[in-house]
Amino acid sequence: MITSSRLKDWCECISLLSHHLYRVCVSVQKTMSLRFFEGAKQAKIYAAVRPRYSDKVFDLIFKFCQGGSGKFKLAVDVACGTGHQSTLPLVGRFEKVIGLDVSEQQLKQAPKNVANLEFRQSTAEHLSFLDPNSVDLVTAASSFHWFNMPEFLTEVERVLSPGGCLAVYTYGWPSLRESGAKEILEKFISTYLAEFYHAGNLMSIGGYKDVKLPFKDSQRDTVTLEMDWTVEQLCDFFQSTSVWQKRLKVFPDCDSLNALEANLRRFYGWSSEDEHPRLTALFSVAILLGRKPLE
Ligand SMILES: C[S@@+](CC[C@H](N)C(=O)[O-])C[C@H]1O[C@@H](n2cnc3c(N)ncnc32)[C@H](O)[C@@H]1O
Numbered sequence: 001m002i003t004s005s006r007l008k009d010w011c012e013c014i015s016l017l018s019h020h021l022y023r024v025c026v027s028v029q030k031t032m033s034l035r036f037f038e039g040a041k042q043a044k045i046y047a048a049v050r051p052r053y054s055d056k057v058f059d060l061i062f063k064f065c066q067g068g069s070g071k072f073k074l075a076v077d078v079a080c081g082t083g084h085q086s087t088l089p090l091v092g093r094f095e096k097v098i099g100l101d102v103s104e105q106q107l108k109q110a111p112k113n114v115a116n117l118e119f120r121q122s123t124a125e126h127l128s129f130l131d132p133n134s135v136d137l138v139t140a141a142s143s144f145h146w147f148n149m150p151e152f153l154t155e156v157e158r159v160l161s162p163g164g165c166l167a168v169y170t171y172g173w174p175s176l177r178e179s180g181a182k183e184i185l186e187k188f189i190s191t192y193l194a195e196f197y198h199a200g201n202l203m204s205i206g207g208y209k210d211v212k213l214p215f216k217d218s219q220r221d222t223v224t225l226e227m228d229w230t231v232e233q234l235c236d237f238f239q240s241t242s243v244w245q246k247r248l249k250v251f252p253d254c255d256s257l258n259a260l261e262a263n264l265r266r267f268y269g270w271s272s273e274d275e276h277p278r279l280t281a282l283f284s285v286a287i288l289l290g291r292k293p294l295e
Contacts, residue, residue, distance in 0.1 A: 043105040047082040049236040051171070051283055053141065056223045058089045061139070061167045064219070064289045069163030071136045076100065076159070078124045078152075079143030082109040083117075086141035091117050094137070100124075125151035130159040137165050144168040144208070145200035153214055160292040166213060168288045171225065172205035174237065174281040181279070184263045192256040193238075196246040207286035215290030225283040230276040231261050237281070 065072065072094045077087040080099030087099035091114055100122040101107055110119045122129070124140065124147045138156050140147070156166050173189055176182045203211070207222070227233075235257045238244050264270075270277040 043082060043103070043109050045236065045240045046106065047084055047109045049233060049240050050081075050085055051225050051227050051237075051281075052085055053089065053169070053285060054223065054225055055089075057169065057225075057285055057287065058093075060221055060223065060287060061137070061165070061289065062093055064167070064291070065137050065165045068165055068217075068291045069136060069161055069294065071161065071163070074098070074135050075137040075139065076127075076130065076135050078127075078138060078140045079146070080110070080119070080141075081106045081143075083107075083111055083119060084109075086139060087117065087119075088114070090137070090139070125155060127155040127159050132158050133161045133164075135159045135164055136161055137167065139166075140168045142170045142204065144170065144211075145203040157214075157292065162292060163294040164292050166215070166290045166292075168208070168211075168213070169285055170204045170208060171283040171285045172207060174227070174234065174283050177280060177282065178267075181264060181267050184260070184267055188256065188260045188263075193243045193247065196243045196250075198242065198246070201243055207284065208288055209286075211288060213288050213290035215292065217293070218288070218290040221287045221289070223285045223287065225285060227281040227283065228278060229281050230278055231264055231270075232276065234264075234279065234281055235261055 062072075073096065075090045075094040075097045077083070077090060077097065077099045080087040080101050081103075083099045087097060088111060090097045095116060097117045099107075099110065099117065099119045101119075102121065102123045104121055107119050107121055111117070120129070124143070138160060140152075144152075160166065174185070176185055197205075212218075229237075235254075238257060238260075239254075264279070265272075265277070268277065268279070
């Protein structure tokens, strides 16, 4: 005979178990995502081959900041990686810049001896070393999709100064201008990479289209990056991604990348003597900006 109090106990137990299971899943998922960028070799490839964001991206962000408190005292670049892509461009505009990342290996590759720049190891969700209302700009480049978003956004709300801004931005897969070459790239991505997508990859590839920052004052922009690359740089880019790292665990070879290069050589008519043929890789950067109210 099941009494109503036993039924209540069971329900509480099931609810506790499912909550616990949810936390375990979240923590496993986070651990997996963080490890994509952990190795020393991965960090070196990352620093060398990832595209730098253009001035247009930073001009947009700085203009948005100007429209808020107009203060440029402290900027914090969260999940900065090696700091070359998303942190360094802030130092000319802010009195002080802090880059932080959870990965020690990424931080080891960071630029040293820049007077107003410091790096520290920390997660995006725990910014307790920062005082409330103390940061004029928080940035998260190609990383927001790996975070526990509610926890991160709560911390951002706490540390931003009145009128301070949050900028989250990301790019998806590269594209090529010529339609035949574009098709070759798309086929490579759908055949060899798509099955290894993580939910975070899908968010980023989709340009954060379903993300809405919790600020009344917010805007969304897109900037196209044009990378003048050799075909090897394009292949190296793919190798620097979390998706490729996942693929490597199942298929530890680069045959698909060699085939991509061969197909592009055929399409563009590059001869085998042409060792480092160049192309223009296009990246669409989605930028989401939000501003804390001035009072
Ligand atoms: C794709 S890289 C982006 C690096 C750099 N911001 C850029 O734009 O090139 C993602 C970085 O996020 C870091 N990361 C992932 N989850 C994190 C978290 N919860 N807190 C801090 N860093 C995190 C990884 O260690 C990695 O360096």
